[in-house]
Amino acid sequence: MTGPETMTELRGVGIGLGVAQGPVARMAEPLPAPKDAPSERSVDEESSRVREAVSAVARELEERGNTAGGAARDVLEAQAMMAEDPTLEAEVDTRLQAGKTGEWAVYDAFASFREQLTALGGYLGERAADLDDVAQRVIARLRGVAAPGIPDPGHPFVLVAKDLAPADTALLDLDKVLALITTEGGPTSHTAILAREKSIVAVVGAAHAASLTEGETVIVDAAANLVVTSPSDDELARALTRAADRAAAASAPLTPGALADGTAVPLLANLGKPGGASEAVELGAEGVGLFRTEFLFLSSSSAPTVEEQRTAYTELLAAFPGKKVVVRVLDAGADKPLPFLNDAHEENPALGLRGLRALRASEDILREQLTALAEADAATRRSPEGPADLWVMAPMVSTVEETEYFVSLAKDYGLKTAGVMVEVPSSALLADRIFRHADFASIGTNDLTQYTLAADRLLGSVASFQDPWHPAVLRLVREVGAAGAAAGKPVGICGEAAADPLLAVVLVGLGATTLSMAPTALADVRATLLTHTLDDARRIAEAALAADGAATAREAATAAASSQKAAEQ
Amino acid sequence: MPQITRTVRIGSSHGLHARPAKLFAQAAKDSGIPVTIAKDAGAPVNAASILGVIALGLDQGDYVTLSADGANAEATVDALAELLTTDHDAA
Numbered sequence: 171m172t173g174p175e176t177m178t179e180l181r182g183v184g185i186g187l188g189v190a191q192g193p194v195a196r197m198a199e200p201l202p203a204p205k206d207a208p209s210e211r212s213v214d215e216e217s218s219r220v221r222e223a224v225s226a227v228a229r230e231l232e233e234r235g236n237t238a239g240g241a242a243r244d245v246l247e248a249q250a251m252m253a254e255d256p257t258l259e260a261e262v263d264t265r266l267q268a269g270k271t272g273e274w275a276v277y278d279a280f281a282s283f284r285e286q287l288t289a290l291g292g293y294l295g296e297r298a299a300d301l302d303d304v305a306q307r308v309i310a311r312l313r314g315v316a317a318p319g320i321p322d323p324g325h326p327f328v329l330v331a332k333d334l335a336p337a338d339t340a341l342l343d344l345d346k347v348l349a350l351i352t353t354e355g356g357p358t359s360h361t362a363i364l365a366r367e368k369s370i371v372a373v374v375g376a377a378h379a380a381s382l383t384e385g386e387t388v389i390v391d392a393a394a395n396l397v398v399t400s401p402s403d404d405e406l407a408r409a410l411t412r413a414a415d416r417a418a419a420a421s422a423p424l425t426p427g428a429l430a431d432g433t434a435v436p437l438l439a440n441l442g443k444p445g446g447a448s449e450a451v452e453l454g455a456e457g458v459g460l461f462r463t464e465f466l467f468l469s470s471s472s473a474p475t476v477e478e479q480r481t482a483y484t485e486l487l488a489a490f491p492g493k494k495v496v497v498r499v500l501d502a503g504a505d506k507p508l509p510f511l512n513d514a515h516e517e518n519p520a521l522g523l524r525g526l527r528a529l530r531a532s533e534d535i536l537r538e539q540l541t542a543l544a545e546a547d548a549a550t551r552r553s554p555e556g557p558a559d560l561w562v563m564a565p566m567v568s569t570v571e572e573t574e575y576f577v578s579l580a581k582d583y584g585l586k587t588a589g590v591m592v593e594v595p596s597s598a599l600l601a602d603r604i605f606r607h608a609d610f611a612s613i614g615t616n617d618l619t620q621y622t623l624a625a626d627r628l629l630g631s632v633a634s635f636q637d638p639w640h641p642a643v644l645r646l647v648r649e650v651g652a653a654g655a656a657a658g659k660p661v662g663i664c665g666e667a668a669a670d671p672l673l674a675v676v677l678v679g680l681g682a683t684t685l686s687m688a689p690t691a692l693a694d695v696r697a698t699l700l701t702h703t704l705d706d707a708r709r710i711a712e713a714a715l716a717a718d719g720a721a722t723a724r725e726a727a728t729a730a731a732s733s734q735k736a737a738e739q
Numbered sequence: 740m741p742q743i744t745r746t747v748r749i750g751s752s753h754g755l756h757a758r759p760a761k762l763f764a765q766a767a768k769d770s771g772i773p774v775t776i777a778k779d780a781g782a783p784v785n786a787a788s789i790l791g792v793i794a795l796g797l798d799q800g801d802y803v804t805l806s807a808d809g810a811n812a813e814a815t816v817d818a819l820a821e822l823l824t825t826d827h828d829a830a
Contacts, residue, residue, distance in 0.1 A: 248761040248789060256768075257788035283790050290796045297793060 178399045182351070182376025183637075184392030185362045187671055187694045189412045190371040191389045191401070192348035194382045195327035197338070198316040201309055204273035213266050220262060220272040223311040227304065228253040234322075238343075245300065252304050258283060273312050280305035322346075328390060330382050333374075334361045344368055349390035351379045351397055356633050358616055358666050366669050369420075369690045373397050375634075395724075420693045424454030427685065427696055431703040435678055437696060438494065438686035440664060444482055447489035450689040454696065457494035457559075459612065459686020460664035461486060463539065467500055473510050473535050476542045483546035491555035496612065496662070496686070498591065499539050501565035503528050511535065520617075520626055525566020525593075526576060540583040547585070561587040563612055567604075568594040574607045591664075593617035598646035601653035608659070611650055613682070615665025619643050637720035638667035644680060644715050644723065651681015662686055671698035676727055678704070679711030706734050743812040746804045750824040755797035763822050764789040772809035774819065778802075786819065799826075 209216050228250040235246030252258070258279055265275035280301055287298045303319065310317040320338055321327070326346050333355035334342070342364075350372040352361045357374065365372035371392050373379075379397055382388065389398040389409045398405060427437035438459030439450035450458070466474045466482055487495055502508045503524020511532055516522035529536040540562070547560045564576040567590040580588035589610035592598050597611075598618065604611065615638040620627045622643050625635030638644075647663075654661035662684040667673050669691035675698060677685065685695060702710070713730035717723035751759045767774045767786035775783035776792060779802055784791035786805070797803060803823065807815045 244758045244761065248758070251761060251764060251768075251789040255788050255790045256785055257791045283794070286794045290794065301790075 180373075180376045180378040180382075180397040180399065182373040182379070182395060182397065183357050183362075184395040185357065185365040185372040185374060186369070186669075186691065187393040187698070188349075188369070188371035188416060189389065189391045189393060189409045190328070190349040191387065191406055191409050191413075192326060192328045193323075193385050193387055194330050194351075195321040195323045196382070196384055197321060197329060197331035197334075198310075198318045199332070200318050201306055201313070201315070204271065204277045204309060206274050206278075207271065208269050209266075209271040211271075213269070216266050216270075216272045216275070217263065219312060220266070220276060220308075223272070223276075223308050224253050224259075227307045227311055230307075231304075249300050249304050252301055253308060273309050276305060276308050276312070323385075328388055330379055331361070333359055334364065344370065350374075351376055351382070351388075351390060353377050353380045354633070356636050357638070357670065358619075358627065358636050359633065363666070363688075366666070366688050366691050419697050422693070422697070425696065425700075426456055427699055429678065429699050429702055429704055429707065431705075433678075433704045435682075435699055436494070436684045437692050438496070438662070438664075438684055439689045439692070440686050441486075441689075444485040444489065446689070447486060451489065453689040453692050455689055455692060457490055457496075458486070459494075459496050459662050459684060461495060461497045463498060463500055464502065467502065467508055467511075471509055473538065476538050476545070479539060479542035480545045480549070483543055484549050487546055487550040487558040487560060488553060490558045491550075491553045492558070494559045494561060496561040496563060496589075496664075497543060498563050498565055499526075499536060500529060501525050503566075520620060520628075525591075526564040526572055527566065529564070530572075530575070536579070537583075540580055540585060544583045544585055559587070560585065561589065561610065563589045563591055563610070565591050565614070566593055566617070567591060568596045570600055570603045570607070573597075573604050577607045577609070592646075592650050594621050595646055598649050601650040602656065605653050605657035605659050610660045610662065611654060612662040612664050612686075613647055613650055615643065615647075615663060615667035618646060618665070619667075622646060638665065638670075639673060639714065639720040639723045639727075641715050641717050641719070641723050644676065644711070647677060647682070648680040648711075648715065654683065655681055660684060669695065671695050672710075672724070672727055672731060675699060675702050675707050675731070676711045676714050679707035679709070680715075702731070702734070706731075709734070741812075742806055742808050743816045744804060744806045745816050745820055746802055747820045747823050749797050749799050749801045749803065750826045752799050752826055754799055754801070755792060755795070755823070759822070760789055760792045763819065764792050766819055766822055767815075770807070770811070770815040770819075772807055772812060772815060774805065774807045774815060777804045777806075 231246045231250035235243040261279035262275045265278055284298045284301050307317045320342055326348050328349045329347050330351045333352045350361055350365055350370055352374045355361055355374050359374055362374050371390050373390055373392055376397055389401045427435045436456045438457045439455035440460040441458050442462045443465050466479055502511050503519055511528050551557045562580050562585050567573055573590050577588040587609045589608040591614045592611050593614040597604055619636055619638045623635040625632040627636055651661050660683045661681055663677050663682045664686040668685040669687035671694045674685050674695045710727050710730045713726040714723040717726045749755055764787055774786040776786040777783040778795045805816050805819055
């Protein structure tokens with residue numbers, strides 16, 4: 171069944187520029203709930219089936235725990251104990267005695283515990299997911315079907331899934347995963363974020379990948395946005411060569427970000443913790459374009475003290491002597507609720523009291539954060555290799571007045587460079603006026619896309635709208651780029667969009683002066699920028715802007731980029 | 740054989756969640772005798788049941804009462820009390 175005549179291509183959205191090949195392993199879908207029908211077996215038969223299934227699942231979980239080691243081992247061992255829990259066994263027995271099937275007895279007994287855990291909330295509520303996983307495994311065993319979740323075929327594989335949840339990705343053995351294919355989810359899905367972070371070749375949102383069968387060999391070509399099924403030997407060999415070339419490029423010298431004509435485009439890192447600094451520096455980050463400060467706040471029930479914050483910021487600044495570090499003040503709201511900031515229920519958290527709006531309502535927290543940042547700046551001023559260049563910015567700024575408020579407050583604390591994030595269309599449209607106050611702007615493409623397309627980022631049913639290639643988003647970026655150029659002020663990009671190599675070229679063509687991304691995305695973006703001049707980038711951007719939608723914008727940019735390359739050869 | 744009962748305070752700074760709960764339930768199970776644990780004046784649950792133990796929602800400083808019946812009840816309660824009062828999260 172090989173040969174070019176049977177070859178087909180499944181289109182999706184490639185993450186990065188990689189290519190990989192290997193056998194497919196599918197992630198089984200969650201099982202439908204068993205029906206509450208009377209059992210046709212005797213109570214003894216049912217209870218021995220359940221005992222066998224429970225014990226097999228417990229042994230399998232223990233074995234996986236032994237292989238995994240570390241924190242995963244504790245979780246898996248706890249799950250093994252849940253499977254054989256005596257209280258649960260008693261609950262199951264009660265249902266079996268009443269003539270229920272093993273499947274339904276297990277399902278219903280687990281569900282009753284699940285409710286108890288969920289009612290306790292918080293950390294315990296999250297354990298409900300562990301319990302669900304155990305229940306699904308036992309029921310799958312009783313039915314004689316594959317357990318849902320990450321497959322383990324015993325050899326490296328191309329994982330095909332609907333979309334990966336954070337819990338799945340935590341259990342994923344990345345050494346075994348050759349590539350990822352999802353049938354749902356877009357470029358900002360969890361799968362895409364994981365792929366970028368870990369440099370895994372991925373094609374997401376390839377709806378037709380649902381037809382792939384277990385074990386068939388595919389080529390996953392992220393650069394071409396497709397999955398090739400039934401590839402010929404020739405295609406497999408070419409993909410292998412490309413993968414090797416790319417591995418060589420990844421170890422290429424870490425030059426500063428620049429276009430083919432030498433135009434500098436500093437490449438910065440998005441960081442969520444000071445600890446990520448060394449990896450970012452190793453991968454050639456020329457500074458930090460977005461430092462998220464949420465980590466200091468999300469795990470605590472009260473705001474961290476100025477001292478705690480100062481320690482963390484000092485560690486960060488000390489890691490980037492002589493380099494730019496852009497720190498974003500706390501970005502929280504009803505979608506990332508903090509009890510001390512805003513715990514009011516909101517119907518539309520994305521449109522609610524979040525970002526700078528929430529900080530303004532609890533100004534003490536903002537003032538403390540600015541105090542700690544100014545102190546950390548002072549503490550690292552005398553670094554022998556030169557102090558870091560600290561910039562601060564506010565999230566979710568939607569008016570000129572908010573810009574003025576934040577910038578003047580930051581300056582009151584002696585912070586010399588203060589700017590705003592452009593995530594709301596109103597800020598992009600009035601960027602010229604925003605720049606009268608702000609020293610710089612940084613475009614958060616994820617939120618800008620969500621607000622421009624009026625599609626909740628967290629809602630799967632509208633995920634297809636969440637594509638930063640949409641010409642409406644690009645046009646807003648152009649507004650900000652033009653306003654920045656007129657004011658002689660920098661315009662950064664710090665959303666997922668900057669990590670998409672071709673889109674990064676488009677963004678530079680629209681006037682972005684720096685790009686910030688997950689550190690693992692730096693190599694691909696660096697390599698792609700080097701193949702286009704500023705004029706090329708503008709031309710490619712024009713092609714994308716002229717399209718009707720996100721997919722056609724991407725195609726138009728791809729065509730413009732390759733015709734320019736062809737002309738050179 | 741007399742029933743052994745002892746009341747202790749939870750030492751783990753994050754309460755008796757996940758890992759400490761697993762260690763505790765495992766130890767109770769390994770003892771081979773019936774052991775129960777109750778929070779304050781609440782109903783006792785099987786100490787060998789990780790789900791029962793987790794569902795108590797124990798936090799640091801909570802008082803719990805252990806009861807064991809049978810051979811080695813004294814030593815079992817000693818060992819389990821030790822596990823409960825140790826701060827497993829401090830390590």
